[in-house]
Amino acid sequence: MTATDTPLQQPRIAWQTGRVQAIVAETSRVKSIILQPANWSGHWPGQHVDIRLTADDGYQAERSYSIASPPEEELLTLTVERVEDGEVSSYLLDELRVGDALEFRGPIGRHFIWSQTRGGPICLVAGGTGITPLMAMLRHRRRSLAPIPASLIYSARSLADVVYRDELDTMAHGDRELRLVYALTREHPSDWDGHRGRVNEALLAESSFTREQNPTFFICGPTGFVEGISSMLVKLGFDPLAIRTERFGPTGA
Template sequence: MKIEPVQEWQIATVTSVNVESPRVKLFKLELGSETKFRAGQYFDIRLTAPDGYQAQRSYSVTSSPEDARTIELAIELIPDGEVSSYFHEYVEPGDQIELRGPIGGHFTLSPNFTKPVLLIAGGSGIAPIISMLRHRRSSTRVAPTAVIFSARTESDILFGTELAEMSDEDPNLHLTITLTRSKSESVATSSAPRETRRIDRPMIDSTIDSLGEQPARAYVCGGTDFVETIGNHLLDIGMAYDDVRTERFGP
């Protein structure tokens, strides 16, 4: 197993804060030094109180790796989450944040990989996948790609407009967005039709049909139960264990 070098902590400056959904804010950070990363990697954030108490949390980068001086993080407000609550309630442009990274190598995707790819995200699990798609969008060599994104309600669809634009402009990118709550529970933010169902084997099979062949690699990111369920579906259809890359998150 490859052991990653220990990352040094550095100070980054918040340059913008934007509301992406009722529970997610986007934070752009200017890094203290040029830091190259790969689409799919994450950074650790560390907060230190005046009495020395520290809280730490990891967040996937949502921006494209092309800019090594700036990163964007999508931070979801988690009930009783020390780091996410602090960011949502107090962090504003000009604040300085301690972070280290990039971290992670298994859940990364390069545009040089040109075989068919399947990307599946649940909720804020879209964060590392939007980084992959943004990098893909700016590259000349792209793989046939299918995306399935599951959100709770219409208002919880992160990067929805951008995802739709990517799909509309690229015939090799197939996008499916599904909601897990009924329309009566959802506040619509666009006129685009959505299915109300959880990701299941038939949906995965239909998405793979849109690729025209079985994906050579799949990336799945979301909560633990979500990742385990989807991962089992992919193994059941014959994908190799090493070709199913997963990233899990929790409170």
């Protein structure tokens, strides 16, 4: 599948094994795992994989992880945040080593995808590690010939918690069609002139696009975050059908 194909009905997806090629520390709580799949026919930015761990006694645990790499790359990047006492995230962050085999299946998901052939503008709103599938979209967008108008509003606890910060800053630098806005909820540098606190209606109104520009929104993060942002956008008068959401988990930002 390439990014220009039309998504087809998804066949049953088989489990396969990927080899861990590299593990990159992104922040103190987040690492990226770079996987070489045994068999991969491509994915759409926004899709995810399921990972399955099997213990010696046969006990299995499965969790979903979004793909952060764009379809143009051969290796798959998954970016995992530590969840306190988390069964699978703890294993992936503390036990997994380069060279290990990891069982997974994918790509999965049809509702939260974007490719450059769909055009823009797009407004991406991330809460914490919800940046992961949005990063696949931005990495894919960067490869397009004509820059598609986009904005990213990224809510993180502090600058140190911003995943892919250098890459995002580099991407936005010199790209007049990409607007990058960080909202820091807990700590910010004393000279921080960006947004302080949670994403609110005013920030959404000034950092996204106008209703007349018909943006498509992609919102990803903890469940409470996603629901809060969606309601604000609807209140601001944006078309509910243009709001796509992906919920990562039960807690708020």
